[in-house]
Amino acid sequence: EPEVTQTPSHQVTQMGQEVILRCVPISNHLYFYWYRQILGQKVEFLVSFYNNEISEKSEIFDDQFSVERPDGSNFTLKIRSTKLEDSAMYFCASSGRLGRLAKNIQYFGAGTRLSVL
């Protein structure tokens, strides 16, 4: 069964450093998302991406964050200067297959645990 793949599974970084979290969405999916989950809290929407541009972003997604789909298969989340409060599990999701009215069904990756020290 196709799945969303995220790398790395765990990223440890120093405060102020840049990190790039990588995702390979399900092939032929059109809509891409990043969510985060701070330990013990709910999953929160960060950003959605469609047709090579951001379609919506949350208040959390400030100027320190950016997303990119550099090569038609990967979908990345970059945090330019990490803060302690960025420590969380980051989930990538994708949805919408060509020719199917399945836009709402989002499939999640296993996540990248980001630890900012």
Add this chain to the structure above:
Amino acid sequence: QQQVKQSPQSLIVQKGGISIINCAYENTAFDYFPWYQQFPGKGPALLIAIRPDVSEKKEGRFTISFNKSAKQFSLHIMDSQPGDSATYFCAASRQGGSEKLVFGKGMKLTVNP
């Protein structure tokens, strides 16, 4: 208005029992209500979903009940099994736009053998 409120926060049931998780929402524009199941170390996985044009949807041991007037929906797990032990999130989204999911806080279910 974007919030989805979920209760209880945790639940312990015996094998064979019924697990019930409740969610409430405010935004009447929401028109898609999925339930996600998450095991430790894994991402959320879609379990079952409902749209507001039906009041109930059943898939195997899992049933969603939807009350549009009360803006509430619930997940019932019949004949709960130890393998059902996981965290369950309700969510909501609105067709059109990004269709981002708004999640509830989650409920940790423990099914004792």
